[in-house]
Amino acid sequence: MKSQDxxxxxxxxxxxxxxxxxxxxxxxxxxxxxxxTDPANMNYLTGYDGWSFxxxxxxLVFVDRDEPIWFGRQQDSNGARITTWLHNxxxxxxxxxxxxxxxxxxxxxAADLLKGRGYERKNLGVEMDNYYFTGxxxxxxxxxxxxxxxINANLLVNxxxxxxxxxxxxxxxxxxxxxxxxxxxxxxxxxxxxxxxxAAAAVYQAQISGxxxxxxxxxxxxxxxxxxxxxxxxxxxxxxxxxxxxxxxxLELSGCKYRYHAPLSRTVMVGQPPxxxxxxxxxxxxxLNQVLDFIKPGVTGExxxxxxxxxxxxxxxxxxxxxxxxxxxxxxxxxxxHTVSLRPGDKNVLQPNMTIHVMPGIWLDEFGFECSEPxxxxxxxxxxxxxxxxxxxxxxxx
Amino acid sequence: MKSQDxxxxxxxxxxxxxxxxxxxxxxxxxxxxxxxTDPANMNYLTGYDGWSFxxxxxxLVFVDRDEPIWFGRQQDSNGARITTWLHNxxxxxxxxxxxxxxxxxxxxxAADLLKGRGYERKNLGVEMDNYYFTGxxxxxxxxxxxxxxxINANLLVNxxxxxxxxxxxxxxxxxxxxxxxxxxxxxxxxxxxxxxxxAAAAVYQAQISGxxxxxxxxxxxxxxxxxxxxxxxxxxxxxxxxxxxxxxxxLELSGCKYRYHAPLSRTVMVGQPPxxxxxxxxxxxxxLNQVLDFIKPGVTGExxxxxxxxxxxxxxxxxxxxxxxxxxxxxxxxxxxHTVSLRPGDKNVLQPNMTIHVMPGIWLDEFGFECSEPxxxxxxxxxxxxxxxxxxxxxxxx
Numbered sequence: 001m002k003s004q005d006x007x008x009x010x011x012x013x014x015x016x017x018x019x020x021x022x023x024x025x026x027x028x029x030x031x032x033x034x035x036x037t038d039p040a041n042m043n044y045l046t047g048y049d050g051w052s053f054x055x056x057x058x059x060l061v062f063v064d065r066d067e068p069i070w071f072g073r074q075q076d077s078n079g080a081r082i083t084t085w086l087h088n089x090x091x092x093x094x095x096x097x098x099x100x101x102x103x104x105x106x107x108x109x110a111a112d113l114l115k116g117r118g119y120e121r122k123n124l125g126v127e128m129d130n131y132y133f134t135g136x137x138x139x140x141x142x143x144x145x146x147x148x149x150x151i152n153a154n155l156l157v158n159x160x161x162x163x164x165x166x167x168x169x170x171x172x173x174x175x176x177x178x179x180x181x182x183x184x185x186x187x188x189x190x191x192x193x194x195x196x197x198x199a200a201a202a203v204y205q206a207q208i209s210g211x212x213x214x215x216x217x218x219x220x221x222x223x224x225x226x227x228x229x230x231x232x233x234x235x236x237x238x239x240x241x242x243x244x245x246x247x248x249x250x251l252e253l254s255g256c257k258y259r260y261h262a263p264l265s266r267t268v269m270v271g272q273p274p275x276x277x278x279x280x281x282x283x284x285x286x287x288l289n290q291v292l293d294f295i296k297p298g299v300t301g302e303x304x305x306x307x308x309x310x311x312x313x314x315x316x317x318x319x320x321x322x323x324x325x326x327x328x329x330x331x332x333x334x335x336x337x338h339t340v341s342l343r344p345g346d347k348n349v350l351q352p353n354m355t356i357h358v359m360p361g362i363w364l365d366e367f368g369f370e371c372s373e374p375x376x377x378x379x380x381x382x383x384x385x386x387x388x389x390x391x392x393x394x395x396x397x398x
Numbered sequence: 399m400k401s402q403d404x405x406x407x408x409x410x411x412x413x414x415x416x417x418x419x420x421x422x423x424x425x426x427x428x429x430x431x432x433x434x435t436d437p438a439n440m441n442y443l444t445g446y447d448g449w450s451f452x453x454x455x456x457x458l459v460f461v462d463r464d465e466p467i468w469f470g471r472q473q474d475s476n477g478a479r480i481t482t483w484l485h486n487x488x489x490x491x492x493x494x495x496x497x498x499x500x501x502x503x504x505x506x507x508a509a510d511l512l513k514g515r516g517y518e519r520k521n522l523g524v525e526m527d528n529y530y531f532t533g534x535x536x537x538x539x540x541x542x543x544x545x546x547x548x549i550n551a552n553l554l555v556n557x558x559x560x561x562x563x564x565x566x567x568x569x570x571x572x573x574x575x576x577x578x579x580x581x582x583x584x585x586x587x588x589x590x591x592x593x594x595x596x597a598a599a600a601v602y603q604a605q606i607s608g609x610x611x612x613x614x615x616x617x618x619x620x621x622x623x624x625x626x627x628x629x630x631x632x633x634x635x636x637x638x639x640x641x642x643x644x645x646x647x648x649l650e651l652s653g654c655k656y657r658y659h660a661p662l663s664r665t666v667m668v669g670q671p672p673x674x675x676x677x678x679x680x681x682x683x684x685x686l687n688q689v690l691d692f693i694k695p696g697v698t699g700e701x702x703x704x705x706x707x708x709x710x711x712x713x714x715x716x717x718x719x720x721x722x723x724x725x726x727x728x729x730x731x732x733x734x735x736h737t738v739s740l741r742p743g744d745k746n747v748l749q750p751n752m753t754i755h756v757m758p759g760i761w762l763d764e765f766g767f768e769c770s771e772p773x774x775x776x777x778x779x780x781x782x783x784x785x786x787x788x789x790x791x792x793x794x795x796x
Contacts (some may be wrong), residue, residue, distance in 0.1 A: 005627045007637065049634075050631070050632075050633040050634050051619055051622065051633045051731070052632065052633040053731055054529075054619070054732035054734070073719075074718065075631060075632040075718075075719050075759075076631055076633055077631070078630045078631035078761065078763070079628075079631040079632070079633060079634050082627065082628060082630075082631065082634065083634070095718070096718060096719040096720055096741065097741075097742075097743070099719075099720070099739070100734075100736045100739065126533065128533045128534040128537070129503075129532045129533070129534035129535075130532060131452075131529050131530060131532065132529060133532055133533050134526065134527045134528060134529065134531055134532060134533065135524065135526045135527070135535060135536030136526040136527035136550075136552065137527075137533060138533030138536060138537070139526070139536070152534075154534065195613050196613070197607060197608060197612075197613020197614060198606075198607050198613065200606045200613075201602070201603045201604075201605075201606035201613070201614075202603070204599070204602035204603060204605070204606055205599045205600070205602060205603040206599075207599075207602070208595050208596075208598045208599035208602055208636075209593075209595060209596050209599035210595060214638055215593050215594070215595020215596065215599070215636070215638050216595060216599075218620045218635075221449055221452070222449055222616045224449065229403045229480065230477075230480060232480075233448070233473060233474055233475070233476035233477040233480065234448075234450065234471075234473040234474055234477070235448040235449045235450040235474055235477060236447075236477050236480065236481070237449070237616075238606075238613070239405065240612055240613050320472065320473075320493070320494060321471075321472070321473050321497075322494055322497070332731055333449070333451055333452040333731075334452035336452070336498075338498045341497070343495075344495075361473075363473055365476070
């Protein structure tokens with residue numbers, strides 16, 4: 001591996017700053033070592049980037065050691081050499097007999113790394129509710145490290161990620177340029193007689209080809225673009241049929257650059273919109289506008305939700321789920337950060353450079369309506385990342 | 399929800415057959431109830447299909463009740479009504495205060511479903527090493543159900559999935575028609591001066607637009623198409639640069655239909671191939687051909703790997719990781735089934751209608767080479783799903 005083969009998207013000082021904040025949080029919570037298995041958190045701390053999270057892997061952060069350790073499957077360790085800032089002697093690949101085996105588990109390998117460094121009796125933080133930290137991971141570590149104290153460190157790194165650096169905001173702006181093209185492509189393509197899969201194909205093409213200046217990356221959630229009755233729920237998408245007059249199509253799409261996202265939702269009506277859809281669209285867009293005017297540093301997640309609730313009071317719009325969440329760097333299956341949620345009980349106070357997807361999606365029994373905005377908090381208010389008209393888009397035709 | 403809005407891709411009798419096999423396996427292993435959290439296993443047993451696995455959800459299978467229970471987030475329960483064969487009274491949505499909360503966990507909701515039916519002291523199987531069954535899921539169930547015996551049921555349903563029905567094979571053939579177009583698109587697009595992201599965009603477009611007869615679905619792994627030094631490892635992909643003369647490009651791509659896959663790998667050389675790459679390509683293709691001739695019902699995973707090992711003995715090709723794995727129905731992050739692996743120690747005996755991705759990927763320090771075949775086992779041997787030339791593809795040009 002030559003040094004010029006290394007790929008870096010952030011200055012070394014930024015990685016050091018992130019690591020320092022994580023170590024401070026570990027120290028406050030009494031952790032001497034932290035096992036990071038969330039791929040976004042692994043990337044955040046080391047730069048590691050690869051679709052290898054379908055096997056167990058992780059980053060070990062020690063309060064009293066400068067550099068973390070990356071471990072993963074042997075065939076991915078060159079990927080760690082290429083994409084991380086770590087030195088070679090902190091990259092450890094396990095042999096293939098650990099992969100999907102009944103006899104050995106990759107967490108045995110992680111436990112051996114800790115034992116070899118004298119950490120087998122320390123306080124070990126683990127990301128208890130992360131997708132890639134399974135029940136088996138937990139029980140294996142408990143069996144291998146009976147004298148360690150295992151502490152729940154779920155979302156510890158996610159909370160550090162909440163306030164973005166200017167470089168991160170810059171990448172999110174690149175992703176936003178992409179999603180503007182993606183959304184316009186979707187609206188332009190959807191029409192009576194077009195196959196839903198062809199519209200989805202055009203969306204994917206736009207996501208990855210990006211702009212003239214830069215190409216895009218895969219987004220952490222697939223293009224959510226259901227039609228008809230499938231708009232009555234949140235996470236269905238295209239099927240093998242052609243659009244017909246009367247179809248409502250929800251579009252929850254994202255651009256992605258260097259794993260930073262720009263999610264955006266809009267709704268398309270194919271043919272003449274029913275009156276109740278027009279009413280709901282007007283109420284939601286007005287409510288969204290009021291919420292965007294309200295957001296500024298110092299307000300809490302629950303205050304924003306209350307603002308929404310009062311804005312739509314007396315209308316037909318009922319929204320029982322949260323109206324937004326923090327987002328940014330991520331991998332499948334989610335671009336949300338799982339920290340701030342705009343809902344009752346959320347006491348988190350917004351600060352400049354936090355990034356939120358304000359997403360008041362409405363899913364009724366027969367159809368849905370979506371219109372959202374990705375935003376960042378500024379010194380005095382908030383800015384939308386994306387410039388895209390907020391309305392119900394109507395595609396007439398025969 | 400009207401009955402005509404239900405989407406089904408299999409006959410009811412096939413779902414009943416799957417459920418019967420799972421219950422038999424549960425019974426043999428002393429389980430009275432099984433919590434299925436793997437999205438592919440949820441789909442296999444109920445038809446459930448949606449990108450909602452980023453929140454906790456599951457299917458509960460009872461040995462002594464006909465119909466399973468689906469539970470998930472309230473906003474996804476219409477998705478369950480649309481995509482599953484379950485009756486409405488077996489679909490349970492939890493409220494949004496369970497989502498990514500410190501106070502309530504969706505497994506509390508699952509435990510309440512079990513308690514309400516008198517299963518709180520029974521033997522409960524859980525998929526211990528599934529991505530979507532976290533350490534927190536395990537500890538929550540242990541706390542909520544202190545009198546239940548929790549049993550590791552990891553891969554229980556996956557093993558039932560191993561032998562495919564003829565309908566499943568038919569869908570995998572549709573996915574195979576798609577991947578032939580996808581691979582040809584990639585090879586046609588890659589050329590000196592083309593942006594890697596534009597080639598990836600064309601690949602995505604081909605995956606989803608599919609054929610004239612049917613469109614495609616999103617694949618469980620993104621298009622793996624690294625170039626240059628990034629071919630020395632298994633799971634990197636395109637970056638923001640243009641192809642240059644001298645680039646080796648690995649392509650591990652898939653078609654997908656109704657969540658059934660067709661993974662396929664080939665390698666493209668941009669410009670004149672170095673001699674050692676040509677040698678490796680010839681050895682790998684010859685070895686792959688010998689392996690395909692060898693595979694038939696009755697042979698084991700390790701016998702196939704030994705055949706490969708002897709075929710490449712004496713060459714420069716060294717392969718330390720498995721040379722193939724079972725695949726089929728799946729969701730991100732993996733299209734592999736985590737059952738049969740072609741590697742030393744694998745005693746599984748191949749049977750007709752098992753489906754295997756024979757994938758002897760080679761990742762050396764400076765570059766890699768891939769040429770693979772997705773196959774199904776027949777009465778007397780095996781058939782390749784895909785018709786695509788096995789060789790190193792060379793794209794010359796200036």
